[in-house]
Amino acid sequence: MNDTILHVQDIYKSFDGNGVLRGVSMEIREGEVVVIVGPSGCGKSTLLRCINGLEVIDSGSIYLRDEKISGRTKDLHLVRQKIGMVFQSYDLFPHMKVMDNLLLGPTKALNKSKTEVEKEALEMLERVGLKEKAYALPRTLSGGQKQRVALVRAMLMRPEILLLDEITAALDPEMVSEVLNVVIDLARGGMTMAIVTHEMRFAEAVADRVVFLEDGMIMEEGKPEEFFSAPKTQRAQHFLQSFTYASKRDKKSDKNNFED
Amino acid sequence: MGINILFKGINFQRLMGGLWVTLRLALITIGLSCVFGLLFGMLMLSKRKTATVICRLWLEIVRFMPQLVLLYIVYFGFARLFGWDLDGETSAVIVFTFWGTAEMGDLIRGALTSIPRHQFESAAALGLTKVQIYMHVLIPQALRRLLPQAINLSTRIIKTTALVKMINVTEVLKVGQQIIGQFYRQPDAAFWVYFVIFLLYFLVCWPFSLLAKYLEKRWA
Numbered sequence: 001m002n003d004t005i006l007h008v009q010d011i012y013k014s015f016d017g018n019g020v021l022r023g024v025s026m027e028i029r030e031g032e033v034v035v036i037v038g039p040s041g042c043g044k045s046t047l048l049r050c051i052n053g054l055e056v057i058d059s060g061s062i063y064l065r066d067e068k069i070s071g072r073t074k075d076l077h078l079v080r081q082k083i084g085m086v087f088q089s090y091d092l093f094p095h096m097k098v099m100d101n102l103l104l105g106p107t108k109a110l111n112k113s114k115t116e117v118e119k120e121a122l123e124m125l126e127r128v129g130l131k132e133k134a135y136a137l138p139r140t141l142s143g144g145q146k147q148r149v150a151l152v153r154a155m156l157m158r159p160e161i162l163l164l165d166e167i168t169a170a171l172d173p174e175m176v177s178e179v180l181n182v183v184i185d186l187a188r189g190g191m192t193m194a195i196v197t198h199e200m201r202f203a204e205a206v207a208d209r210v211v212f213l214e215d216g217m218i219m220e221e222g223k224p225e226e227f228f229s230a231p232k233t234q235r236a237q238h239f240l241q242s243f244t245y246a247s248k249r250d251k252k253s254d255k256n257n258f259e260d
Numbered sequence: 261m262g263i264n265i266l267f268k269g270i271n272f273q274r275l276m277g278g279l280w281v282t283l284r285l286a287l288i289t290i291g292l293s294c295v296f297g298l299l300f301g302m303l304m305l306s307k308r309k310t311a312t313v314i315c316r317l318w319l320e321i322v323r324f325m326p327q328l329v330l331l332y333i334v335y336f337g338f339a340r341l342f343g344w345d346l347d348g349e350t351s352a353v354i355v356f357t358f359w360g361t362a363e364m365g366d367l368i369r370g371a372l373t374s375i376p377r378h379q380f381e382s383a384a385a386l387g388l389t390k391v392q393i394y395m396h397v398l399i400p401q402a403l404r405r406l407l408p409q410a411i412n413l414s415t416r417i418i419k420t421t422a423l424v425k426m427i428n429v430t431e432v433l434k435v436g437q438q439i440i441g442q443f444y445r446q447p448d449a450a451f452w453v454y455f456v457i458f459l460l461y462f463l464v465c466w467p468f469s470l471l472a473k474y475l476e477k478r479w480a
Protein backbone atom coordinates (compact mmCIF):
# COMPACT_ATOMS: atom_id res chain seq x y z
CA MET A 1 0.00 0.00 0.00
CA ASN A 2 1.18 3.47 -0.78
CA ASP A 3 0.81 5.62 2.30
CA THR A 4 2.68 8.64 0.97
CA ILE A 5 0.74 11.80 1.82
CA LEU A 6 3.02 14.39 0.30
CA HIS A 7 5.38 13.93 -2.56
CA VAL A 8 7.61 16.83 -3.58
CA GLN A 9 9.37 16.05 -6.83
CA ASP A 10 12.44 17.98 -7.92
CA ILE A 11 11.05 21.47 -7.40
CA TYR A 12 12.80 24.70 -8.33
CA LYS A 13 11.91 28.17 -7.23
CA SER A 14 13.78 31.41 -7.74
CA PHE A 15 13.12 35.02 -6.81
CA ASP A 16 14.50 37.62 -9.22
CA GLY A 17 16.95 35.13 -10.66
CA ASN A 18 18.17 33.85 -7.29
CA GLY A 19 17.65 30.12 -7.00
CA VAL A 20 16.05 29.61 -3.59
CA LEU A 21 14.93 26.01 -4.08
CA ARG A 22 17.17 24.04 -6.39
CA GLY A 23 15.85 20.59 -6.99
CA VAL A 24 14.16 19.63 -3.76
CA SER A 25 12.54 16.22 -3.54
CA MET A 26 10.98 14.63 -0.51
CA GLU A 27 8.22 12.35 0.60
CA ILE A 28 6.19 12.42 3.75
CA ARG A 29 4.28 9.32 4.76
CA GLU A 30 1.07 9.16 6.69
CA GLY A 31 1.58 9.93 10.37
CA GLU A 32 5.17 10.95 9.83
CA VAL A 33 6.69 14.06 11.35
CA VAL A 34 9.43 15.57 9.22
CA VAL A 35 11.46 18.41 10.69
CA ILE A 36 13.21 20.70 8.24
CA VAL A 37 16.27 22.48 9.57
CA GLY A 38 18.91 24.63 7.98
CA PRO A 39 20.57 28.03 8.16
CA SER A 40 18.58 31.22 7.78
CA GLY A 41 17.70 31.95 4.18
CA CYS A 42 18.21 28.40 2.94
CA GLY A 43 14.65 28.19 1.64
CA LYS A 44 12.72 26.46 4.42
CA SER A 45 9.81 28.89 4.45
CA THR A 46 9.76 28.98 0.67
CA LEU A 47 9.50 25.20 0.57
CA LEU A 48 6.45 25.19 2.85
CA ARG A 49 4.88 28.10 0.99
CA CYS A 50 5.30 26.28 -2.31
CA ILE A 51 3.58 23.21 -0.90
CA ASN A 52 0.35 25.05 -0.17
CA GLY A 53 0.56 27.25 -3.23
CA LEU A 54 1.41 30.59 -1.62
CA GLU A 55 4.39 30.58 -3.96
CA VAL A 56 4.26 29.19 -7.48
CA ILE A 57 7.08 26.79 -8.28
CA ASP A 58 9.13 27.23 -11.45
CA SER A 59 9.44 23.54 -12.21
CA GLY A 60 8.95 20.14 -10.65
CA SER A 61 5.72 18.86 -9.19
CA ILE A 62 3.99 18.34 -5.89
CA TYR A 63 1.48 15.61 -5.11
CA LEU A 64 -0.91 15.30 -2.19
CA ARG A 65 -1.74 11.60 -2.01
CA ASP A 66 -2.16 10.86 -5.71
CA GLU A 67 -3.41 14.26 -6.69
CA LYS A 68 -1.14 16.70 -8.41
CA ILE A 69 -1.45 20.01 -6.53
CA SER A 70 1.25 22.08 -8.18
CA GLY A 71 0.43 24.20 -11.21
CA ARG A 72 -3.18 24.67 -10.12
CA THR A 73 -4.70 28.10 -9.93
CA LYS A 74 -8.46 27.90 -10.19
CA ASP A 75 -9.22 25.49 -7.38
CA LEU A 76 -6.21 26.18 -5.21
CA HIS A 77 -8.50 26.81 -2.26
CA LEU A 78 -9.69 23.20 -2.45
CA VAL A 79 -6.10 22.04 -2.16
CA ARG A 80 -5.40 24.36 0.74
CA GLN A 81 -8.39 23.01 2.62
CA LYS A 82 -6.46 19.75 2.95
CA ILE A 83 -3.20 21.41 4.00
CA GLY A 84 -3.04 23.19 7.33
CA MET A 85 -0.46 25.88 7.85
CA VAL A 86 0.62 27.95 10.82
CA PHE A 87 3.06 30.82 10.43
CA GLN A 88 5.57 32.54 12.64
CA SER A 89 3.60 35.78 12.98
CA TYR A 90 0.46 35.70 15.01
CA ASP A 91 -2.01 35.43 12.23
CA LEU A 92 -5.36 35.26 13.98
CA PHE A 93 -8.00 37.54 12.51
CA PRO A 94 -8.01 40.40 15.02
CA HIS A 95 -11.60 41.49 14.41
CA MET A 96 -13.04 38.10 15.30
CA LYS A 97 -13.35 36.33 18.62
CA VAL A 98 -11.31 33.19 19.09
CA MET A 99 -14.35 31.06 18.35
CA ASP A 100 -15.15 32.93 15.14
CA ASN A 101 -11.55 32.49 14.05
CA LEU A 102 -12.00 28.77 14.58
CA LEU A 103 -15.39 28.56 12.88
CA LEU A 104 -14.52 30.53 9.76
CA GLY A 105 -12.72 27.80 7.82
CA PRO A 106 -14.93 24.83 8.66
CA THR A 107 -18.22 26.69 8.17
CA LYS A 108 -17.33 28.77 5.11
CA ALA A 109 -14.83 26.60 3.27
CA LEU A 110 -16.20 23.18 4.25
CA ASN A 111 -19.85 24.18 4.79
CA LYS A 112 -20.04 22.36 8.07
CA SER A 113 -22.75 23.21 10.57
CA LYS A 114 -21.81 25.81 13.14
CA THR A 115 -23.07 23.91 16.19
CA GLU A 116 -21.17 20.81 15.22
CA VAL A 117 -17.88 22.65 14.71
CA GLU A 118 -18.34 24.78 17.79
CA LYS A 119 -18.63 21.69 19.95
CA GLU A 120 -15.51 20.25 18.40
CA ALA A 121 -13.71 23.57 18.76
CA LEU A 122 -14.47 23.76 22.47
CA GLU A 123 -13.14 20.26 22.97
CA MET A 124 -9.91 21.09 21.18
CA LEU A 125 -9.53 24.37 23.04
CA GLU A 126 -9.90 22.49 26.27
CA ARG A 127 -7.17 20.09 25.23
CA VAL A 128 -4.76 22.96 24.65
CA GLY A 129 -5.84 24.65 27.89
CA LEU A 130 -7.72 27.57 26.38
CA LYS A 131 -11.36 26.77 26.86
CA GLU A 132 -11.94 29.90 28.92
CA LYS A 133 -10.64 32.02 26.05
CA ALA A 134 -13.13 30.70 23.51
CA TYR A 135 -15.05 33.95 23.27
CA ALA A 136 -12.21 36.37 23.89
CA LEU A 137 -10.71 38.66 21.29
CA PRO A 138 -7.25 37.71 20.00
CA ARG A 139 -5.69 40.92 21.30
CA THR A 140 -6.39 39.81 24.87
CA LEU A 141 -4.29 36.66 24.34
CA SER A 142 -0.57 36.19 24.89
CA GLY A 143 1.64 35.19 21.98
CA GLY A 144 1.75 31.60 23.14
CA GLN A 145 -2.01 31.47 23.49
CA LYS A 146 -2.47 32.92 20.02
CA GLN A 147 -0.26 30.29 18.48
CA ARG A 148 -2.15 27.53 20.26
CA VAL A 149 -5.38 28.93 18.87
CA ALA A 150 -3.78 29.09 15.42
CA LEU A 151 -2.90 25.41 15.73
CA VAL A 152 -6.45 24.55 16.73
CA ARG A 153 -7.78 26.63 13.84
CA ALA A 154 -5.66 24.70 11.38
CA MET A 155 -6.54 21.34 12.94
CA LEU A 156 -10.28 21.98 12.83
CA MET A 157 -10.05 21.81 9.03
CA ARG A 158 -8.93 18.20 9.53
CA PRO A 159 -6.05 18.61 7.13
CA GLU A 160 -4.16 15.70 5.61
CA ILE A 161 -0.95 17.39 6.60
CA LEU A 162 0.06 20.30 8.81
CA LEU A 163 2.86 22.70 7.86
CA LEU A 164 4.42 24.67 10.70
CA ASP A 165 6.85 27.48 9.91
CA GLU A 166 8.82 28.49 12.99
CA ILE A 167 5.69 28.90 15.03
CA THR A 168 7.62 29.78 18.18
CA ALA A 169 10.22 32.11 16.67
CA ALA A 170 8.36 35.28 17.64
CA LEU A 171 7.48 34.13 21.15
CA ASP A 172 8.96 35.09 24.47
CA PRO A 173 11.08 32.17 25.70
CA GLU A 174 8.74 31.26 28.53
CA MET A 175 5.89 30.66 26.09
CA VAL A 176 7.74 28.41 23.70
CA SER A 177 7.15 25.13 25.49
CA GLU A 178 3.38 25.60 25.93
CA VAL A 179 3.10 25.78 22.14
CA LEU A 180 5.57 23.03 21.34
CA ASN A 181 3.88 20.68 23.78
CA VAL A 182 0.71 21.02 21.74
CA VAL A 183 2.67 20.06 18.63
CA ILE A 184 4.13 17.05 20.41
CA ASP A 185 0.61 16.07 21.39
CA LEU A 186 -0.51 16.29 17.79
CA ALA A 187 2.44 14.18 16.69
CA ARG A 188 1.49 11.51 19.20
CA GLY A 189 -2.03 11.60 17.87
CA GLY A 190 -0.68 10.58 14.48
CA MET A 191 -0.83 13.92 12.68
CA THR A 192 1.30 14.13 9.56
CA MET A 193 3.49 17.21 9.80
CA ALA A 194 6.28 19.14 8.14
CA ILE A 195 7.88 21.39 10.71
CA VAL A 196 10.42 24.14 10.26
CA THR A 197 12.06 25.09 13.53
CA HIS A 198 15.20 26.47 15.10
CA GLU A 199 14.46 24.69 18.39
CA MET A 200 16.80 21.74 18.08
CA ARG A 201 15.77 19.99 21.28
CA PHE A 202 12.19 20.13 20.15
CA ALA A 203 13.20 18.88 16.69
CA GLU A 204 14.92 15.92 18.23
CA ALA A 205 11.93 15.17 20.41
CA VAL A 206 9.24 15.38 17.77
CA ALA A 207 10.86 14.27 14.51
CA ASP A 208 10.55 10.91 12.85
CA ARG A 209 12.93 12.20 10.23
CA VAL A 210 15.10 15.29 9.92
CA VAL A 211 15.77 17.03 6.62
CA PHE A 212 18.74 19.35 6.43
CA LEU A 213 18.35 22.05 3.82
CA GLU A 214 21.11 24.35 2.67
CA ASP A 215 21.30 26.67 -0.33
CA GLY A 216 17.98 25.36 -1.57
CA MET A 217 19.07 21.72 -1.64
CA ILE A 218 18.59 18.81 0.73
CA MET A 219 22.08 18.02 1.93
CA GLU A 220 21.24 15.28 4.34
CA GLU A 221 18.31 13.50 5.88
CA GLY A 222 17.93 10.82 8.46
CA LYS A 223 16.55 9.70 11.77
CA PRO A 224 16.87 12.35 14.48
CA GLU A 225 19.00 10.23 16.77
CA GLU A 226 21.50 9.78 13.93
CA PHE A 227 21.32 13.30 12.54
CA PHE A 228 21.77 15.08 15.83
CA SER A 229 24.48 12.86 17.30
CA ALA A 230 26.39 11.90 14.18
CA PRO A 231 25.59 14.04 11.16
CA LYS A 232 27.14 12.62 8.02
CA THR A 233 27.94 15.79 6.07
CA GLN A 234 30.35 18.42 7.19
CA ARG A 235 27.85 21.17 6.51
CA ALA A 236 25.35 19.63 8.88
CA GLN A 237 28.06 19.27 11.49
CA HIS A 238 28.87 22.96 11.18
CA PHE A 239 25.24 23.88 11.33
CA LEU A 240 24.63 21.84 14.47
CA GLN A 241 27.76 23.13 16.13
CA SER A 242 26.48 26.67 15.97
CA PHE A 243 23.47 25.44 17.91
CA THR A 244 25.32 23.56 20.60
CA TYR A 245 27.29 26.69 21.36
CA ALA A 246 24.14 28.72 21.38
CA SER A 247 22.25 26.33 23.60
CA LYS A 248 25.15 26.02 26.03
CA ARG A 249 25.23 29.75 26.26
CA ASP A 250 21.60 30.11 27.29
CA LYS A 251 21.32 26.96 29.33
CA LYS A 252 20.78 29.01 32.46
CA SER A 253 17.74 30.76 31.11
CA ASP A 254 16.43 27.64 29.44
CA LYS A 255 12.91 27.14 30.64
CA ASN A 256 11.77 24.95 27.81
CA ASN A 257 10.66 21.74 29.36
CA PHE A 258 9.32 19.32 26.86
CA GLU A 259 7.54 16.37 28.24
CA ASP A 260 10.24 14.07 27.06
CA MET B 261 -36.93 88.20 23.48
CA GLY B 262 -35.20 88.20 20.15
CA ILE B 263 -35.51 84.47 19.72
CA ASN B 264 -39.25 84.91 19.13
CA ILE B 265 -38.59 86.20 15.64
CA LEU B 266 -37.78 82.65 14.62
CA PHE B 267 -41.28 81.57 15.48
CA LYS B 268 -42.99 84.41 13.67
CA GLY B 269 -44.82 83.25 10.56
CA ILE B 270 -43.05 80.46 8.78
CA ASN B 271 -39.56 81.52 9.74
CA PHE B 272 -38.68 78.33 11.56
CA GLN B 273 -40.01 76.25 8.69
CA ARG B 274 -37.89 78.29 6.30
CA LEU B 275 -34.84 77.68 8.42
CA MET B 276 -35.52 73.95 8.45
CA GLY B 277 -35.98 74.10 4.70
CA GLY B 278 -32.56 75.71 4.45
CA LEU B 279 -31.12 73.02 6.67
CA TRP B 280 -32.60 70.40 4.38
CA VAL B 281 -30.86 72.02 1.40
CA THR B 282 -27.60 71.83 3.34
CA LEU B 283 -28.11 68.20 4.29
CA ARG B 284 -29.30 67.12 0.85
CA LEU B 285 -26.22 68.66 -0.69
CA ALA B 286 -23.98 67.00 1.87
CA LEU B 287 -25.64 63.60 1.53
CA ILE B 288 -25.39 63.59 -2.26
CA THR B 289 -21.75 64.65 -2.01
CA ILE B 290 -20.92 62.03 0.60
CA GLY B 291 -22.65 59.29 -1.39
CA LEU B 292 -20.85 60.17 -4.60
CA SER B 293 -17.55 60.59 -2.79
CA CYS B 294 -17.83 57.09 -1.36
CA VAL B 295 -18.50 55.53 -4.76
CA PHE B 296 -15.85 57.48 -6.65
CA GLY B 297 -13.52 57.36 -3.66
CA LEU B 298 -13.46 53.57 -3.86
CA LEU B 299 -12.31 53.82 -7.47
CA PHE B 300 -9.88 56.57 -6.52
CA GLY B 301 -8.42 54.48 -3.70
CA MET B 302 -8.02 51.46 -5.94
CA LEU B 303 -6.37 53.61 -8.62
CA MET B 304 -3.93 54.93 -6.04
CA LEU B 305 -2.94 51.36 -5.27
CA SER B 306 -2.74 50.28 -8.89
CA LYS B 307 0.56 49.43 -10.48
CA ARG B 308 0.06 52.02 -13.21
CA LYS B 309 2.35 54.89 -12.54
CA THR B 310 0.32 57.48 -14.46
CA ALA B 311 -2.82 56.64 -12.51
CA THR B 312 -1.12 57.05 -9.17
CA VAL B 313 0.55 60.30 -10.22
CA ILE B 314 -2.74 61.78 -11.39
CA CYS B 315 -4.41 60.75 -8.13
CA ARG B 316 -1.63 62.27 -6.04
CA LEU B 317 -1.85 65.51 -7.97
CA TRP B 318 -5.61 65.61 -7.63
CA LEU B 319 -5.32 65.06 -3.89
CA GLU B 320 -2.75 67.83 -3.55
CA ILE B 321 -4.93 70.27 -5.48
CA VAL B 322 -8.01 69.74 -3.32
CA ARG B 323 -5.88 70.03 -0.22
CA PHE B 324 -4.18 73.33 -0.93
CA MET B 325 -7.03 74.95 -2.84
CA PRO B 326 -9.69 76.64 -0.70
CA GLN B 327 -13.08 75.10 -1.45
CA LEU B 328 -14.48 78.55 -2.10
CA VAL B 329 -12.03 79.16 -4.93
CA LEU B 330 -13.02 75.87 -6.51
CA LEU B 331 -16.68 76.84 -6.19
CA TYR B 332 -16.06 80.16 -7.92
CA ILE B 333 -14.06 78.50 -10.67
CA VAL B 334 -16.87 76.11 -11.45
CA TYR B 335 -19.86 78.36 -10.85
CA PHE B 336 -18.58 81.59 -12.40
CA GLY B 337 -15.57 80.47 -14.41
CA PHE B 338 -17.01 77.48 -16.23
CA ALA B 339 -20.22 79.34 -16.99
CA ARG B 340 -18.31 82.05 -18.83
CA LEU B 341 -15.66 79.81 -20.30
CA PHE B 342 -17.78 76.99 -21.66
CA GLY B 343 -21.14 78.71 -21.60
CA TRP B 344 -22.45 76.09 -19.14
CA ASP B 345 -25.47 77.14 -17.25
CA LEU B 346 -24.79 75.41 -14.00
CA ASP B 347 -27.03 76.22 -11.08
CA GLY B 348 -25.44 76.72 -7.69
CA GLU B 349 -26.39 73.39 -6.27
CA THR B 350 -25.03 71.41 -9.21
CA SER B 351 -21.77 73.36 -9.10
CA ALA B 352 -21.53 72.67 -5.41
CA VAL B 353 -22.08 68.94 -5.86
CA ILE B 354 -19.38 68.88 -8.55
CA VAL B 355 -16.85 70.77 -6.45
CA PHE B 356 -17.51 68.99 -3.18
CA THR B 357 -17.50 65.60 -4.88
CA PHE B 358 -14.21 66.47 -6.57
CA TRP B 359 -12.83 67.21 -3.15
CA GLY B 360 -14.57 64.40 -1.26
CA THR B 361 -13.57 61.76 -3.80
CA ALA B 362 -9.89 62.50 -3.32
CA GLU B 363 -10.11 62.64 0.48
CA MET B 364 -12.30 59.55 0.74
CA GLY B 365 -10.09 57.74 -1.78
CA ASP B 366 -7.03 58.47 0.30
CA LEU B 367 -8.77 57.12 3.41
CA ILE B 368 -9.80 53.98 1.52
CA ARG B 369 -6.26 53.52 0.25
CA GLY B 370 -4.95 53.87 3.80
CA ALA B 371 -7.48 51.39 5.14
CA LEU B 372 -6.67 48.81 2.49
CA THR B 373 -2.92 49.08 2.94
CA SER B 374 -3.19 48.94 6.72
CA ILE B 375 -4.05 45.24 6.62
CA PRO B 376 -0.91 43.13 6.87
CA ARG B 377 -0.22 40.78 4.00
CA HIS B 378 -0.20 37.70 6.18
CA GLN B 379 -3.84 38.28 7.00
CA PHE B 380 -4.55 37.43 3.39
CA GLU B 381 -2.18 34.49 3.48
CA SER B 382 -3.48 32.91 6.63
CA ALA B 383 -7.03 33.19 5.33
CA ALA B 384 -5.91 31.66 2.05
CA ALA B 385 -4.16 28.88 3.95
CA LEU B 386 -7.51 27.98 5.51
CA GLY B 387 -8.81 27.20 2.05
CA LEU B 388 -11.14 30.15 1.68
CA THR B 389 -11.87 31.48 -1.79
CA LYS B 390 -10.72 34.94 -2.76
CA VAL B 391 -14.24 36.32 -2.40
CA GLN B 392 -14.56 34.77 1.05
CA ILE B 393 -11.21 36.19 2.10
CA TYR B 394 -12.28 39.68 1.10
CA MET B 395 -15.74 39.32 2.58
CA HIS B 396 -14.85 37.86 5.96
CA VAL B 397 -11.29 38.93 6.62
CA LEU B 398 -10.05 41.91 4.61
CA ILE B 399 -13.07 44.17 4.08
CA PRO B 400 -14.33 43.94 7.68
CA GLN B 401 -10.90 44.98 8.91
CA ALA B 402 -10.60 47.76 6.35
CA LEU B 403 -14.06 49.05 7.27
CA ARG B 404 -13.22 49.13 10.94
CA ARG B 405 -10.37 51.39 10.16
CA LEU B 406 -12.17 53.41 7.54
CA LEU B 407 -15.53 54.09 9.13
CA PRO B 408 -14.52 56.48 11.93
CA GLN B 409 -12.39 58.49 9.51
CA ALA B 410 -15.08 58.50 6.84
CA ILE B 411 -17.60 59.78 9.39
CA ASN B 412 -15.25 62.58 10.39
CA LEU B 413 -14.81 63.50 6.74
CA SER B 414 -18.58 63.52 6.35
CA THR B 415 -19.03 66.05 9.15
CA ARG B 416 -16.38 68.20 7.48
CA ILE B 417 -18.37 68.02 4.26
CA ILE B 418 -21.58 68.99 6.05
CA LYS B 419 -19.84 72.00 7.58
CA THR B 420 -18.25 73.05 4.33
CA THR B 421 -21.57 73.17 2.49
CA ALA B 422 -22.17 76.50 4.25
CA LEU B 423 -19.95 77.98 1.54
CA VAL B 424 -22.60 77.49 -1.13
CA LYS B 425 -24.47 80.54 0.04
CA MET B 426 -21.68 82.43 -1.75
CA ILE B 427 -22.91 81.03 -5.06
CA ASN B 428 -26.53 81.85 -4.45
CA VAL B 429 -27.80 78.61 -3.00
CA THR B 430 -30.37 79.30 -0.35
CA GLU B 431 -29.22 76.97 2.38
CA VAL B 432 -29.66 77.37 6.11
CA LEU B 433 -27.17 80.21 6.53
CA LYS B 434 -28.68 82.18 3.68
CA VAL B 435 -32.19 81.73 5.07
CA GLY B 436 -30.90 82.95 8.41
CA GLN B 437 -29.56 86.10 6.84
CA GLN B 438 -32.87 86.72 5.10
CA ILE B 439 -34.66 86.43 8.42
CA ILE B 440 -32.20 88.82 10.02
CA GLY B 441 -32.88 91.23 7.17
CA GLN B 442 -36.61 91.07 7.91
CA PHE B 443 -35.98 92.14 11.48
CA TYR B 444 -33.24 94.66 10.88
CA ARG B 445 -34.80 96.91 13.50
CA GLN B 446 -34.22 94.36 16.21
CA PRO B 447 -30.59 94.53 17.33
CA ASP B 448 -30.39 91.04 18.83
CA ALA B 449 -31.92 89.30 15.81
CA ALA B 450 -28.57 88.40 14.32
CA PHE B 451 -27.36 86.87 17.53
CA TRP B 452 -30.38 84.65 17.97
CA VAL B 453 -30.60 83.53 14.39
CA TYR B 454 -26.94 82.60 14.22
CA PHE B 455 -27.20 80.96 17.62
CA VAL B 456 -30.00 78.73 16.39
CA ILE B 457 -28.05 77.91 13.23
CA PHE B 458 -25.10 77.05 15.42
CA LEU B 459 -27.36 74.71 17.39
CA LEU B 460 -28.68 73.12 14.21
CA TYR B 461 -25.21 72.38 12.90
CA PHE B 462 -24.24 71.07 16.29
CA LEU B 463 -27.25 68.78 16.47
CA VAL B 464 -26.51 67.40 13.03
CA CYS B 465 -22.76 66.91 13.40
CA TRP B 466 -22.46 65.95 17.04
CA PRO B 467 -24.08 62.50 16.75
CA PHE B 468 -21.74 61.71 13.87
CA SER B 469 -18.76 62.71 15.91
CA LEU B 470 -19.96 60.64 18.86
CA LEU B 471 -20.49 57.66 16.59
CA ALA B 472 -17.00 58.02 15.14
CA LYS B 473 -15.49 58.19 18.61
CA TYR B 474 -17.50 55.20 19.75
CA LEU B 475 -16.48 53.10 16.75
CA GLU B 476 -12.87 54.13 17.11
CA LYS B 477 -12.85 52.99 20.72
CA ARG B 478 -14.74 49.80 20.08
CA TRP B 479 -12.54 48.67 17.21
CA ALA B 480 -9.24 50.00 18.47
Ligand SMILES: Nc1ncnc2c1ncn2[C@@H]1O[C@H](COP(=O)(O)OP(=O)(O)OP(=O)(O)O)[C@@H](O)[C@H]1O
Pocket residue numbers: 015016020038039040041042043044045046047
Ligand atom coordinates in the same frame (compact mmCIF):
# COMPACT_ATOMS: atom_id res chain seq x y z
N1 LIG C 1 8.86 36.90 -1.91
C1 LIG C 1 10.21 36.92 -2.02
N2 LIG C 1 10.81 37.76 -2.88
C2 LIG C 1 12.15 37.78 -3.03
N3 LIG C 1 12.99 37.00 -2.32
C3 LIG C 1 12.45 36.14 -1.45
C4 LIG C 1 11.04 36.05 -1.24
N4 LIG C 1 10.80 35.11 -0.31
C5 LIG C 1 12.00 34.64 0.05
N5 LIG C 1 13.00 35.24 -0.62
C6 LIG C 1 14.43 34.95 -0.49
O1 LIG C 1 14.61 33.58 -0.61
C7 LIG C 1 15.59 33.11 0.29
C8 LIG C 1 15.01 32.00 1.16
O2 LIG C 1 14.02 32.54 1.98
P1 LIG C 1 13.20 31.68 3.03
O3 LIG C 1 12.28 32.59 3.71
O4 LIG C 1 12.62 30.49 2.36
O5 LIG C 1 14.37 31.22 4.00
P2 LIG C 1 14.25 30.45 5.38
O6 LIG C 1 15.06 29.22 5.24
O7 LIG C 1 12.85 30.29 5.77
O8 LIG C 1 15.01 31.44 6.36
P3 LIG C 1 14.70 31.77 7.89
O9 LIG C 1 15.29 30.69 8.71
O10 LIG C 1 15.40 33.07 8.11
O11 LIG C 1 13.22 31.88 8.02
C9 LIG C 1 16.05 34.30 1.09
O12 LIG C 1 17.26 34.75 0.53
C10 LIG C 1 14.99 35.31 0.87
O13 LIG C 1 15.51 36.61 0.87
Ligand SMILES: [Mg+2]
Pocket residue numbers: 044045046165166
Ligand atom coordinates in the same frame (compact mmCIF):
# COMPACT_ATOMS: atom_id res chain seq x y z
MG1 LIG D 1 11.61 31.15 7.25
